[in-house]
Amino acid sequence: xxxxxxxxxxxxxxxxxxxxxxxxxxxxxxxxxxxxxxxxxxxxxxxxxxxxxxxxxxxxxxxxxxxxxxxxxxxxxxxxxxxxxxxxxxxxxxxxxxxxxxxxxxxxxxxxxxxxxxxxxxxxxxxxxxxxxxxxxxxxxxxxxxxxxxxxxxxxxxxxxxxxxxxxxxxxxxxxxxxxxxxxxxxxxxxxxxxxxxxxxxxxxxxxxxxxxxxxxxxxxxxxxxxxxxxxxxxxxxxxxxxxxxxxxxxxxxxxxxxxxxxxxxxxxxxxxxxxxxxxxxxxxxxxxxxxxxxxxxxxxxxxxxxxxxxxxxxxxxxxxxxxxxxxxxxxxxxxxxxxxxxxxxxxxxxxxxxxxxxxxxxxxxxxxxxxxxxxxxxxxxxxxxxxxxxxxxxxxxxxxxxxxxxxxxxxxxxxxxxxxxxxxxxxxxxxx
Amino acid sequence: xxxxxxxxxxxxxxxxxxxxxxxxxxxxxxxxxxxxxxxxxxxxxxxxxxxxxxxxxxxxxxxxxxxxxxxxxxxxxxxxxxxxxxxxxxxxxxxxxxxxxxxxxxxxxxxxxxxxxxxxxxxxxxxxxxxxxxxxxxxxxxxxxxxxxxxxxxxxxxxxxxxxxxxxxxxxxxxxxxxxxxxxxxxxxxxxxxxxxxxxxxxxxxxxxxxxxxxxxxxxxxxxxxxxxxxxxxxxxxxxxxxxxxxxxxxxxxxxxxxxxxxxxxxxxxxxxxxxxxxxxxxxxxxxxxxxxxxxxxxxxxxxxxxxxxxxxxxxxxxx
Numbered sequence: 001x002x003x004x005x006x007x008x009x010x011x012x013x014x015x016x017x018x019x020x021x022x023x024x025x026x027x028x029x030x031x032x033x034x035x036x037x038x039x040x041x042x043x044x045x046x047x048x049x050x051x052x053x054x055x056x057x058x059x060x061x062x063x064x065x066x067x068x069x070x071x072x073x074x075x076x077x078x079x080x081x082x083x084x085x086x087x088x089x090x091x092x093x094x095x096x097x098x099x100x101x102x103x104x105x106x107x108x109x110x111x112x113x114x115x116x117x118x119x120x121x122x123x124x125x126x127x128x129x130x131x132x133x134x135x136x137x138x139x140x141x142x143x144x145x146x147x148x149x150x151x152x153x154x155x156x157x158x159x160x161x162x163x164x165x166x167x168x169x170x171x172x173x174x175x176x177x178x179x180x181x182x183x184x185x186x187x188x189x190x191x192x193x194x195x196x197x198x199x200x201x202x203x204x205x206x207x208x209x210x211x212x213x214x215x216x217x218x219x220x221x222x223x224x225x226x227x228x229x230x231x232x233x234x235x236x237x238x239x240x241x242x243x244x245x246x247x248x249x250x251x252x253x254x255x256x257x258x259x260x261x262x263x264x265x266x267x268x269x270x271x272x273x274x275x276x277x278x279x280x281x282x283x284x285x286x287x288x289x290x291x292x293x294x295x296x297x298x299x300x301x302x303x304x305x306x307x308x309x310x311x312x313x314x315x316x317x318x319x320x321x322x323x324x325x326x327x328x329x330x331x332x333x334x335x336x337x338x339x340x341x342x343x344x345x346x347x348x349x350x351x352x353x354x355x356x357x358x359x360x361x362x363x364x365x366x367x368x369x370x371x372x373x374x375x376x377x378x379x380x381x382x383x384x385x386x387x388x389x390x391x392x393x394x395x396x397x398x399x400x401x402x403x404x405x406x407x408x409x410x411x412x413x414x415x416x417x418x419x420x421x422x423x424x425x426x427x428x429x430x431x432x433x
Numbered sequence: 434x435x436x437x438x439x440x441x442x443x444x445x446x447x448x449x450x451x452x453x454x455x456x457x458x459x460x461x462x463x464x465x466x467x468x469x470x471x472x473x474x475x476x477x478x479x480x481x482x483x484x485x486x487x488x489x490x491x492x493x494x495x496x497x498x499x500x501x502x503x504x505x506x507x508x509x510x511x512x513x514x515x516x517x518x519x520x521x522x523x524x525x526x527x528x529x530x531x532x533x534x535x536x537x538x539x540x541x542x543x544x545x546x547x548x549x550x551x552x553x554x555x556x557x558x559x560x561x562x563x564x565x566x567x568x569x570x571x572x573x574x575x576x577x578x579x580x581x582x583x584x585x586x587x588x589x590x591x592x593x594x595x596x597x598x599x600x601x602x603x604x605x606x607x608x609x610x611x612x613x614x615x616x617x618x619x620x621x622x623x624x625x626x627x628x629x630x631x632x633x634x635x636x637x638x639x640x641x642x643x644x645x646x647x648x649x650x651x652x653x654x655x656x657x658x659x660x661x662x663x664x665x666x667x668x669x670x671x672x673x674x675x676x677x678x679x680x681x682x683x684x685x686x687x688x689x690x691x692x693x694x695x696x697x698x699x700x701x702x703x704x705x706x707x708x709x710x711x712x713x714x715x716x717x718x719x720x721x722x723x724x725x726x727x728x729x730x731x732x733x734x735x736x737x738x739x740x741x742x743x744x745x746x747x748x749x750x751x752x753x
Contacts, residue, residue, distance in 0.1 A: 111503070
């Protein structure tokens, strides 16, 4: 009996553990449309506090509550990055309590909009008589699907070219970024010689950490693209040329990939990088050398990025109205200035840069000015990266393989096929539905 | 085994005890019913919890594995076996199953072996052993995410601790984050470091409950230390080893936090992606919750099979 009990117990414990594992790992509940729950007078705002913005978010919320008696805002820690916020929102769609306002990134908003889980804002904006013409056009139009807008810009960023001015000086280079990638290639040997063997000329984030976002600039710079609308164009000769350029930079010892170039750059180990404007505050504060910022090489080829804020579809009209009131306050010109100065993200309102406090700030912080001046030169990213499910991760994986020396044409050919297959199976039938 | 103890109230006549009570014979069937009712009553709360939070989601997961459910969609269309056919046919399946196998075998094997070694060492009468025991156990109670962040500084190829040590002895520094083999090595070592405290403390408890007289007898009979370890100690630790092999296997297969923090399944997309991480990526990154459920179901079947084999193996070992 004793023997049976122990063996039986262990066996049962193992089986329960295995079952629990599969149950936890799986998706759990069946999909359903939720009633939304929540209270109409308490606006639940789900955020990952982009750019360590929790204190400034709280400050704006306090001002909102003072200006709108009867309305409260509950700030919820919904994850440490945009993907985690999306996961939490997905979980709430399967039957939980929905937020009133949710942060959605340039990548995550589309799937929610496509599956009708975010409210189209146009009607709400018209009813509330809110003017959207003050939002920066390129940023506002990033959330457009079938002529409807599903989010308003909030923590928007672009990549910037960051460089170590001391190294530039030692290499005898002008105090500016490269005009194009061919010019950078002529600079690279000088930078390498000046940096020494223990330092890295350029470091970029790896494929698991948005290499695909900054590489968009190189692809466009060589006349290629990830896609034209929904048609993948990785095998386009110009896209392959950009991939080959990236591979050669690594092969020649000028480029390294890392999980996060910001600490290496601020430590002085790395000569230059392409990083988000959201990194500007931390880099400028921590670097022990003069930091230079410049437009990305090749004029007019800078991708937009970052996040906006949306309103779930399945909540009451009262809640939607209050949510929009809060979003309008959160992203008005004055609060845009507050948020921008605290985080390094870009002003999402055109009039924000005309406010005296912003003008004074930009005067004192020329690096922040670079980001704003680059804004009119930005482009929306190619669909297969930003709108296709898993697009960023898929392209990032391919770019990692290219940097490690795999055949560029073969990697890109596979990306064409995979991207087309994902579009056919997951997107095509839903477009225009 | 026969009992030699008799209850005073059932003492036989002529032994000086009190006379037996007179009455009807005990009703066996009603006693059984009572025992069953009591058992059911005591088990009910746990059974309800297991059914609601484990078995129902498990069945739901299996159902979803036959659909094309997009995680954000209210609709899940049936797709038959196509998710399973895709999983078996995809190029990355081999890589991911291989990663899972390497990670699991290494973490189970090494953490049990090192845990046993440390338990044997710290079972000796050594000065400061309680402090060392605490130090060895401590990583187990730290969250995987925190350990993942801390170990990024250990393995960083530019300014990490390991780089510093290797440079001092003139050895080249691998790029743990970009080279697939080294990346898997990095997450495996990190997980083993976290998990050794668990195997150590379970083995230590087992060692403290072992029969020292058997060891002494074997020593008197002239058995070597190795023979005593193999023939006397290990058989006594067999149930503990079996228990650990199941629990460590299950926790190793479930590891997510360390991989997510350190590599996000990369480099090159899937060099450190294990089955459970693939479930996450397919469900939340690629939005294919139906396919994610398929991977979870496949993982369930594999683990169930492994656990059954382990139980059988243990059973056979006991009979031998």
